[in-house]
Amino acid sequence: MSLDYDVIVCGGGPSGATAALMAAQAGLRVALLEKRQYPRHKPCGGGMPMRVGTWLPGGIPEGVVETSVRYLHHTWKFQNGHLGAVCPSGVSPDSSASSLALWMVQRPRFDNALAMQAQQAGAVVKDGLVVRSLILDADGVTVKASSLGDGRRITWSGRSPHVIGADGANGVVAKAVKLRSRRRLAFALETELPHHWESDHPYLRPDVAHLEYGAVRRGYGWIFPKGESLNIGAGVFYPHRGKHTNFRSLRQELEQVIEGYYRQFNLNPSRERFPLYAHPLPLWQGREPRQTPGGQVLLVGDAAGLVNPFFGDGILHGVKSGAIAASAIASQQAHDYSRLLHREVALNFDAARLLAGFFYRFPHWCFTHVVQRPDGTEVAARLLAGDLTFSQVSGRFAQYVGRQLLRRA
Numbered sequence: 001m002s003l004d005y006d007v008i009v010c011g012g013g014p015s016g017a018t019a020a021l022m023a024a025q026a027g028l029r030v031a032l033l034e035k036r037q038y039p040r041h042k043p044c045g046g047g048m049p050m051r052v053g054t055w056l057p058g059g060i061p062e063g064v065v066e067t068s069v070r071y072l073h074h075t076w077k078f079q080n081g082h083l084g085a086v087c088p089s090g091v092s093p094d095s096s097a098s099s100l101a102l103w104m105v106q107r108p109r110f111d112n113a114l115a116m117q118a119q120q121a122g123a124v125v126k127d128g129l130v131v132r133s134l135i136l137d138a139d140g141v142t143v144k145a146s147s148l149g150d151g152r153r154i155t156w157s158g159r160s161p162h163v164i165g166a167d168g169a170n171g172v173v174a175k176a177v178k179l180r181s182r183r184r185l186a187f188a189l190e191t192e193l194p195h196h197w198e199s200d201h202p203y204l205r206p207d208v209a210h211l212e213y214g215a216v217r218r219g220y221g222w223i224f225p226k227g228e229s230l231n232i233g234a235g236v237f238y239p240h241r242g243k244h245t246n247f248r249s250l251r252q253e254l255e256q257v258i259e260g261y262y263r264q265f266n267l268n269p270s271r272e273r274f275p276l277y278a279h280p281l282p283l284w285q286g287r288e289p290r291q292t293p294g295g296q297v298l299l300v301g302d303a304a305g306l307v308n309p310f311f312g313d314g315i316l317h318g319v320k321s322g323a324i325a326a327s328a329i330a331s332q333q334a335h336d337y338s339r340l341l342h343r344e345v346a347l348n349f350d351a352a353r354l355l356a357g358f359f360y361r362f363p364h365w366c367f368t369h370v371v372q373r374p375d376g377t378e379v380a381a382r383l384l385a386g387d388l389t390f391s392q393v394s395g396r397f398a399q400y401v402g403r404q405l406l407r408r409a
């Protein structure tokens with residue numbers, strides 16, 4: 001049977017769109033299939049380190065960054081506010097040399113811009129098409145898809161030697177090839193409220209993001225400032241292992257955190273107009289196969305379980321894995337993809353998971369002794385960007401905890 005494409009990418013979020021863009025730029029014949037019509041909503045805070053730009057050919061698409069966050073305002077139960085600058089010591093937070101700033105985007109616009117770049121690079125982008133099944137044989141994969149919704153049903157079928165599974169936390173590709181059968185899911189809730197920047201609160205500003213630790217068990221709440229809106233959310237990022245999760249009670253707990261922020265900043269949005277969107281986050285849980293043995297199917301982003309187990313962010317790691325998968329296919333190394341990906345992320349994420357275990361079990365101690373340290377915010381920004389790795393800080397962190405405990409004893 002003939003092959004229609006060199007690679008079919010299933011799912012058009014940041015990881016899939018990046019993979020399609022890079023594969024097309026490498027001269028491969030690419031199809032990108034996305035379930036929903038662009039631009040589509042994805043529950044997400046839309047915050048990311050500037051480092052994302054270095055993994056995207058041509059940098060971040062023009063016009064999508066709405067604000068650059070330069071300060072984090074940390075609270076415990078909405079009290080004890082601590083404002084920290086994300087910039088490296090010695091650099092003014094407002095200087096353009098501060099490469100640690102956090103970019104804030106609207107996901108519909110960001111994802112759409114990446115998919116359009118992939119199209120301009122030569123990828124065939126088909127939105128509104130749901131991947132339904134994958135059939136693997138000796139020399140290729142057949143992907144079958146059909147349209148979503150009530151209109152006239154469109155069916156699509158394509159064959160290629162490689163498929164990239166970029167279909168997120170609830171995707172079908174990993175299941176179809178029996179990868180990632182055991183998953184560790186975090187859970188988060190968010191809403192986006194229109195906002196005019198004329199608040200009398202000193203820290204409700206376009207360059208300040210807010211993080212709340214005491215009101216959420218094993219997670220945190222946030223406000224991310226955008227051009228003309230606030231993204232307000234909360235998540236549990238260190239779920240109890242093995243315990244059956246009651247999503248309804250978890251959701252109620254997270255809703256209370258978001259309402260806490262509404263009270264704090266005198267916001268009074270209507271629930272009907274501004275609903276809360278919930279979504280799971282597949283956390284890193286260690287090395288495991290992220291490809292089929294010969295490299296016919298590769299998983300990226302949330303589909304591969306690449307959410308940072310400490311911060312709960314996934315955009316950078318989705319983009320990174322999309323880039324690694326595309327270049328592995330382009331350089332005939334698809335059979336080696338898991339190793340190439342793990343070389344980039346595994347040590348760091350393993351250490352992040354260990355530190356998350358401590359941070360989320362002893363959040364008040366960590367708020368007082370880590371978050372509020374003068375360099376706490378800068379270190380967090382470096383870890384988010386990957387300038388500093390969790391594996392580099394874990395030894396020093398253990399010593400620091402030991403010294404603090406001894407001092408107290």
Ligand SMILES: Cc1cc2nc3c(=O)[nH]c(=O)nc-3n(C[C@H](O)[C@H](O)[C@H](O)COP(=O)(O)OP(=O)(O)OC[C@H]3O[C@@H](n4cnc5c(N)ncnc54)[C@H](O)[C@@H]3O)c2cc1C
Nearest residue numbers: 011013014015035044045046047131168301302313314315
């Ligand atoms: C509430 C919340 C807040 C978050 N905030 C942040 C944040 O501020 N910063 C950050 O870095 N990360 C954040 N994350 C995590 C981040 O959203 C994800 O890690 C990121 O979206 C992963 O990108 P992806 O491309 O792998 O998957 P997705 O963005 O989920 O994209 C997958 C795509 O595949 C499509 N798809 C699914 N099934 C099919 C199918 N069968 N056929 C075709 N297409 C399909 C979907 O429609 C979707 O467009 C947050 C997550 C949540 C839930």
